[in-house]
Structures are given as structure tokens and as C-alpha cells.
Amino acid sequence: MRTHTAGLARDLEVIEALASAEAFTLGGIGVARVAELTKRDKGQISRVLKTLEATGLVDRDKATRKYSLGHRFYSMSMRTREAHLALQAESRLAELVAQVQETAHLNVLRGGRVLTIKTVVAADAVRRSGWDGVLSNAGITASGRAILAGLTDSEIELWWAEHALDDPLPLLSIDMPEPAEPINPKTRRARRPARSLKQFEKMLQEVRDKGYAISDEFQEGIVDAAAPVRDSSNIVVAAISVGASIERLGDQTDQLGQLVSAAALRLSTDLGAPIIGPA
Amino acid sequence: MRTHTAGLARDLEVIEALASAEAFTLGGIGVARVAELTKRDKGQISRVLKTLEATGLVDRDKATRKYSLGHRFYSMSMRTREAHLALQAESRLAELVAQVQETAHLNVLRGGRVLTIKTVVAADAVRRSGWDGVLSNAGITASGRAILAGLTDSEIELWWAEHALDDPLPLLSIDMPEPAEPINPKTRRARRPARSLKQFEKMLQEVRDKGYAISDEFQEGIVDAAAPVRDSSNIVVAAISVGASIERLGDQTDQLGQLVSAAALRLSTDLGAPIIGPA
DNA sequence: CAATTAGTTGACATATGGACAACCACATTA
DNA sequence: TAATGTGGTTGTCCATATGTCAACTAATTG
Numbered sequence: 001m002r003t004h005t006a007g008l009a010r011d012l013e014v015i016e017a018l019a020s021a022e023a024f025t026l027g028g029i030g031v032a033r034v035a036e037l038t039k040r041d042k043g044q045i046s047r048v049l050k051t052l053e054a055t056g057l058v059d060r061d062k063a064t065r066k067y068s069l070g071h072r073f074y075s076m077s078m079r080t081r082e083a084h085l086a087l088q089a090e091s092r093l094a095e096l097v098a099q100v101q102e103t104a105h106l107n108v109l110r111g112g113r114v115l116t117i118k119t120v121v122a123a124d125a126v127r128r129s130g131w132d133g134v135l136s137n138a139g140i141t142a143s144g145r146a147i148l149a150g151l152t153d154s155e156i157e158l159w160w161a162e163h164a165l166d167d168p169l170p171l172l173s174i175d176m177p178e179p180a181e182p183i184n185p186k187t188r189r190a191r192r193p194a195r196s197l198k199q200f201e202k203m204l205q206e207v208r209d210k211g212y213a214i215s216d217e218f219q220e221g222i223v224d225a226a227a228p229v230r231d232s233s234n235i236v237v238a239a240i241s242v243g244a245s246i247e248r249l250g251d252q253t254d255q256l257g258q259l260v261s262a263a264a265l266r267l268s269t270d271l272g273a274p275i276i277g278p279a
Numbered sequence: 280m281r282t283h284t285a286g287l288a289r290d291l292e293v294i295e296a297l298a299s300a301e302a303f304t305l306g307g308i309g310v311a312r313v314a315e316l317t318k319r320d321k322g323q324i325s326r327v328l329k330t331l332e333a334t335g336l337v338d339r340d341k342a343t344r345k346y347s348l349g350h351r352f353y354s355m356s357m358r359t360r361e362a363h364l365a366l367q368a369e370s371r372l373a374e375l376v377a378q379v380q381e382t383a384h385l386n387v388l389r390g391g392r393v394l395t396i397k398t399v400v401a402a403d404a405v406r407r408s409g410w411d412g413v414l415s416n417a418g419i420t421a422s423g424r425a426i427l428a429g430l431t432d433s434e435i436e437l438w439w440a441e442h443a444l445d446d447p448l449p450l451l452s453i454d455m456p457e458p459a460e461p462i463n464p465k466t467r468r469a470r471r472p473a474r475s476l477k478q479f480e481k482m483l484q485e486v487r488d489k490g491y492a493i494s495d496e497f498q499e500g501i502v503d504a505a506a507p508v509r510d511s512s513n514i515v516v517a518a519i520s521v522g523a524s525i526e527r528l529g530d531q532t533d534q535l536g537q538l539v540s541a542a543a544l545r546l547s548t549d550l551g552a553p554i555i556g557p558a
Numbered sequence: 559c560a561a562t563t564a565g566t567t568g569a570c571a572t573a574t575g576g577a578c579a580a581c582c583a584c585a586t587t588a
Numbered sequence: 589t590a591a592t593g594t595g596g597t598t599g600t601c602c603a604t605a606t607g608t609c610a611a612c613t614a615a616t617t618g
Binding site (some may be wrong): 030042 | 591599604
Binding site (some may be wrong): 283312 | 563564565566568573574575576588
């Protein structure tokens with residue numbers, strides 16, 4: 001089958017290039033650089049960027065002539081489900097942060113990855129920059145597990161088949177804050193959800209039993225706790241998570257889990273979820 | 280001159296269609312409807328949407344098969360200047376809201392319009408839904424004036440020439456919450472910044488003198504106050520605004536202006552603006 | 559379950575984008 | 589200030605990617 005949209009696919013790479021870490025940190029990149037990144041003719045890129053600019057999807061700095069993702073992107077993004085959720089979650093996350101004195105996140109599952117859509121930082125947090133907009137591998141994060149635990153066994157099998165081996169990050173793509181050291185094969189293996197589907201399902205069963213998920217594989221020295229958020233149809237649409245350093249947390253993992261779980265339940269009822277116990 | 284990007288331009292209209300109020304309120308629209316909105320062949324639209332989905336720029340609801348703006352949109356939007364500003368402004372806006380007990384906004388000027396990038400709602404606000412992502416005509420909003428007042432006379436002239444007569448809203452586009460009654464010519468005339476450039480510049484001079492801008496033309500019965508936010512190069516990048524109903528405000532307009540102005544100054548110094556008086 | 563509507567896929571003619579090159583603007587250096 | 593280099597824009601020609609149309613399948617409705 002011919003896709004019939006080869007040109008569009010190519011042009012979307014231009015947008016990806018502008019969303020790259022490079023463009024982001026430099027505050028924009030020029031026509032020549034985009035052409036280089038996308039391996040296309042600079043003349044064509046010049047024209048493509050011009051039409052993208054006309055829609056506001058990319059902005060151009062008048063002085064430096066460099067392009068970056070545009071205001072329209074921000075504007076339109078407010079019309080996504082993600083933005084809606086983020087808005088509704090804000091106050092509940094703030095409550096949780098006040099309770100635990102740690103930064104809290106709202107995450108959703110998208111394909112094989114977890115997307116952080118809202119971060120509320122604790123007052124004394126070291127890193128003020130949030131993870132908003134960052135994609136992480138789902139299987140090894142507490143949030144990913146919390147959400148996946150809400151699926152049926154057959155759905156989980158399907159997910160496992162499709163995504164268990166997803167690479168840490170897609171194509172040109174948006175990278176995580178600290179782009180990480182050269183791929184250490186050991187670390188890399190650890191970044192798989194579990195050895196086998198069986199093992200993974202067992203892990204998810206534990207999550208169901210407790211009502212929250214735990215992960216210490218995602219970031220060295222950090223324990224994450226996450227609990228599922230349900231909507232009015234009682235299906236899991238997101239997860240609230242909190243990460244705490246191991247030493248600070250001590251043996252209070254369960255307490256943290258309970259608090260996160262309670263916050264997730266409050267948000268769920270905000271969203272109109274039926275007020276029955278977990279499940 | 281041939282644009283050489285006709286196809287892309289057409290395909291972008293598909294995205295616009297998905298950002299329309301219709302798609303938004305219905306929680307997604309199908310292939311046929313998008314084809315109708317964009318006046319294109321449904322076969323082609325089917326293919327276009329498929330490639331857009333592959334990048335995550337649009338999401339498809341598995342059950343209903345309807346498309347909507349995708350998670351990648353949200354993710355990428357966090358890489359815009361607007362998102363950065365919004366993040367930094369959050370706490371300052373919250374302070375201001377605590378002081379004045381009214382909903383506060385952060386706005387930027389984009390072309391002839393003001394884009395609201397962050398809303399912090401007051402506890403007792405009637406409408407909980409924010410204006411985030413909404414575009415409004417710049418000349419008649421307090422924020423627009425506050426920002427424009429930061430430009431030089433020649434820049435203002437240029438702006439006036441280009442945008443003074445901009446239509447309320449662009450093409451297919453993102454509409455405002457209440458799409459407004461059928462265009463009343465009287466209202467419509469009122470929606471121009473001022474009769475003449477001279478008059479407009481005089482208005483802006485007043486803004487400079489006071490340090491904040493006032494507008495009562497934007498929404499019936501509401502007085503908006505706005506003050507400019509400057510970055511480390513001391514150029515105006517945004518405005519903080521607060522709207523209060525006329526009766527609630529009484530004769531305290533100036534006090535409100537002062538508070539808004541103070542909040543804007545705090546945010547400016549957060550952004551690294553030199554700590555000199557207003558301009 | 560027939561009838562209607564929504565979505566997908568195939569094939570051909572033609573509009574469109576890629577390649578290349580000339581050109582402009584601006585900065586850097588000799 | 590001429591010379592060189594870098595980044596960006598625009599024109600033209602031709603291969604090819606896309607629009608058109610139609611047949612088809614899949615879902616939805618009465």
C-alpha cells in the first residue's frame with residue numbers, strides 16, 4: 001500500500017526538528033540547520049517554514065531569523081484531552097504536594113510511553129524545572145504500572161506484545177532532561193518492564209492489591225509511588241505519582257503510597273468516577 | 280511566486296479543523312466531517328490523518344474512530360516560549376489572585392492578537408474554565424495595550440498599519456468560549472482599538488505614565504487592568520491582567536492597577552529584568 | 559437485515575515538490 | 589573595500605507524489 005502522504009510525513013519532520021532538544025536550548029534554529037537535520041534542500045525548507053509560520057505553528061525571531069515552535073502550538077495544545085486533565089488535576093496535585101513535601105506529577109499512558117502532563121514542584125525541590133511534556137518508558141515507571149494495572153489481562157497481553165520492547169525514545173523526538181550517558185547495556189536491559197509477561201502481570205496484580213504502584217528502577221536512588229485516576233466511565237485515564245529519595249523516604253513507602261492513592265481517588269471523583277473502592 | 284508548499288498548506292487545514300470549536304466540544308470528529316470542513320476528498324483525508332496519527336500530532340479514539348488533537352501536541356507545546364513563561368508566571372499570578380480575589384491572566388502579544396497563556400482562577404470565580412489558549416483582539420484589551428505601550432513610536436505605527444484592522448478571529452481557527460451573537464455592526468465598530476493612530480498613541484502614553492493599562496471595551500461590565508512584564512533585556516514580553524466587574528470594583532480601579540503592576544514587576548525581576556522603574 | 563453512512567484502498571492523469579542554481583543580505587577577514 | 593563565506597530566498601525544469609474518482613469494506617441505523 002502506498003501511503004499517499006509522503007510529502008506531509010517529510011514536512012512533519014521539520015516540526016520534529018524544531019521540537020528537538022537542540023532547537024529548544026538554543027531558542028530556535030535556522031533554515032540551514034533544519035535542512036541539515038532533515039536532510040532536505042534548504043530552499044524547500046525555507047518555503048516549508050514560511051507556510052508553517054503563516055499558521056503560527058512555528059514562530060520566527062525577527063532579529064535572529066531563527067525558527068522555533070510557535071504560539072499556535074501552545075494555543076492548540078489547550079484543546080487536547082491532556083490539557084483538560086492537567087487543568088483539573090492542578091489543585092489535587094497541590095494538596096498532595098502540601099502533604100508529602102515532594103514534587104508530584106500527573107501522567108498518562110500513550111502507546112508504550114508515559115507522558116507527564118503536569119508537575120507541581122515542592123517548595124524545597126532542588127530542580128525547579130518540571131518534567132512537563134516529557135515521555136518516559138511506561139513499563140518501568142510507577143505511573144505506567146498504575147495505569148496498566150487498570151487494564152484487563154487480554155489488554156495487557158496486547159500492550160506487552162506491542163510495546164514491551166519499545167526503544168526508550170522515538171525518532172528525532174523530544175528527549176528527556178538529562179539525555180543520559182552513552183547506552184550502557186546493563187542499564188538498557190534494566191529498562192525493560194520485566195523479564196516475561198507472566199512476571200509483569202504478577203507485578204500488576206500486586207499493584208491492584210495495594211492500590212498503588214512502586215518503582216525504583218526509573219531513576220537511581222529515587223522511589224516512585226503512583227496511583228490510578230479514573231474518569232466517569234470508571235476507566236483509568238491517568239496516574240498521579242510522587243518520587244522521593246530513598247533516604248528521605250525511609251520505611252514510609254506504604255504511607256506515601258496511601259497518600260498518593262487518596263489523592264488519585266479525589267481527582268477521580270472530581271472527574272465523575274463512581275465512588276466505589278479501587279477496581 | 281509559487282509557494283511550493285501547497286500540499287502542506289492544505290494538510291495544515293486538517294489540523295485547524297481538529298482545533299476547531301466543533302471538534303473540541305464533540306471530543307473529536309471523523310474522517311468524513313474533516314473532509315467536509317476542509318473541502319477535500321475523504322480518501323485523501325483518511326490518509327492524511329493516518330500519517331498525522333503516526334507522529335502523535337492527532338489521536339484517534341479507538342472506539343468511536345474519531346480524531347482529535349494528539350498528545351504530541353501537548354508534549355511539544357511545552358517546548359514553546361509560551362509554556363516557559365506560563366510556568367514561571369504561575370506563582371506570581373497566584374499571589375496576585377490571593378490579593379485581589381479575582382482571576383488573573385498572563386498574556387502575550389502575537390501579531391494583532393493577545394494570547395492568554397495562563398489563567399489562575401479566583402476561589403469564588405463563577406466560570407472555572409480558564410481562557411488558556413484563547414486569542415483576543417489586542418487593541419481593545421488591557422493586556423494588548425500594556426504590551427504595545429512598551430514599543431517605540433515607530434514600532435507602534437508599524438503595528439497599527441499591519442494589525443489595527445485585523446478581524447476578530449482568523450480562518451478556521453480557535454474561537455473564543457462564547458462564540459458571540461451574530462455580528463452586530465455597532466459592537467463590531469467598537470472592537471477597533473481607536474479611531475486613529477494619534478488617538479491610540481495618546482492612549483498608550485497614558486498607559487506609560489500610569490504603569491498599567493485599563494480597558495472596559497473588551498467584555499461588557501468588566502474592567503480589565505494590565506501591566507507589562509519585561510525580560511532580562513528589558514523588553515516587554517507579556518502582560519499580567521485582572522478583570523473585575525464594575526460594581527465589585529467601585530472606585531478602586533487605581534488600586535487594582537497598582538497591585539497588578541506590582542505583580543508584573545515581581546515577575547519581571549524573576550525573569551531577570553533590570554530593577555529600574557517602569558521603563 | 560436491508561439500507562445508509564463512514565472509512566479504506568487502488569489506479570491514472572496532473573499538479574506539486576525536489577534538485578540545482580542564481581541571487582541577495584550580511585558578517586568576517588585580508 | 590574587496591574578497592570570501594554563510595544563511596536565506598526565489599526561479600525553473602522534470603520526476604513523482606498527490607488529487608480525483610470509483611470500487612470496495614466496515615460500521616451504524618431503522
